[in-house]
Amino acid sequence: MKLDRMKDLIEKYFAGETSLEEEKILRGYFSSPDIDPSLRKYQPLFQFFEVEKDVVFDADKLPKFQETKTVSLQPQVGTQSKGLFARKGGQFWKIAAAVAFLAIASVSIFKVFEPKPIEIAHKGKAKVIILDENDNPEEALKQVNDALALVSKKMKKGKDKTNESLLKLRNATEILNHEN
Amino acid sequence: MMNFEKLATNVKDKLYRFALRITGDVAEAEDVVQEVFIKVWNKRDDMQEVNNPEAYCMTLTRNLSLDKIKSKHRQTAEIGEALQLTDSESTPYTTLEKNDALTQIRKWMQELPEKQRLTMHLRDIEGMAYDEIAESLDISMAQVKVNLHRARQFIREKMLATERFGIA
Known part of the structure; x- marks a missing residue:
């Protein structure tokens, strides 16, 4: 009678139709010394399950956490939420420091890569400034006019010097002609 | 009332066996269990809303174990080869x-x-x-x-x- 019952259970087991209670009965049967020879071939399978259950995790290898007090995983009666920063403790200062760092870094990077006006020195006396497109157009026009005026003045000055040199040369030629 | 230590004590062996079944490697299974508990600890405030902490831990264990396998492109068919136990480790x-x-x-x-x-x-x-x-x-x-x-x-x-x- 018991053998028939066990044969039925083992067939149900392999069909995936046994309940937890029936599987417990099977484990008990296959852990006993009184196993029918026709079912003995299945004994290693149930022995395997029992051996595997004995594999344990070494408690010493559990992570060590800083807080020593136990933390409830269920809501406690009478407790209220303390808010993000209050609950997280030092989190606020970490976030504040991070924001300050990012702000300083952003300003520094902006300064480094900010387009600057290109200055062309002219013998240390005057300079032409090529302005960025974002500057005031009127200011740019004024500076261009100043630059052109400077060029014009220098060219006029060069013309005067040339005329003066030619005059000196003519005088010298006349003197030589008189002496001859 | 359940707390973190009690949860860890209750499920650590089950998580370890589960991770070992997936990874087939003792060291990796231990790493997985440790990572699971670190994640649970860091989210302990949110754990209040988890209906079944044990099932939550099992899911975490499965995901982390699968990640480990994928990251190393390893096959777990030969679990025996992966087990590198010394003589002193009697398990x-x-x-x-x-x-x-x-x-x-x-x-x-x-x-x-x-x-x-x-x-x-x-x-x-x-x-x-x-x-x-x-x-x-x-x-x-x-x-x-x-x-x-x-x-x-x-x-x-x-x-x-x-x-x-x-x-x-």
Whole structure:
């Protein structure tokens, strides 16, 4: 009678139709010394399950956490939420420091890569400034006019010097002609 | 009332066996369990809203274990090769190594597709109910039953073939 019952259970087991209670009965049967020879071939399978259950995790290898007090995983009666920063403790200062760092870094990077006006020195006396497109157009026009005026003045000055040199040369030629 | 230490004590062995079944590697399984507890600890405030912390831990364990496998592109078929136990580490596995029949069954289990292997593990070794298995593996109860049926049939065929023909 018991053998028939066990044969039925083992067939149900392999069909995936046994309940937890029936599987417990099977484990008990296959852990006993009184196993029918026709079912003995299945004994290693149930022995395997029992051996595997004995594999344990070494408690010493559990992570060590800083807080020593136990933390409830269920809501406690009478407790209220303390808010993000209050609950997280030092989190606020970490976030504040991070924001300050990012702000300083952003300003520094902006300064480094900010387009600057290109200055062309002219013998240390005057300079032409090529302005960025974002500057005031009127200011740019004024500076261009100043630059052109400077060029014009220098060219006029060069013309005067040339005329003066030619005059000196003519005088010298006349003197030589008189002496001859 | 459940607390973190109690949860860790209650589920650490189950998580470890589960991770070991997936990764097939003692060191990696230990890493997974540690990572699971670190994650749970860091989210301990949110854990108040988790209905089933144990199933939550099982899901975390499964995901982290699968990540480890994917990151290393490893196959877990040969669990025996991955176990590198020293003589001083006397665990049930060392006993199991001495038993060819049990070693063979473990090898067959590792040959099963992931879902079938984990379903059989959670049912036959951890004794979990269908709904708990479904939640832990994120599959339906119908899929749990199908996976369990196929896994057990596979193992049975292997056992009978070994008995009849002496082949695995």
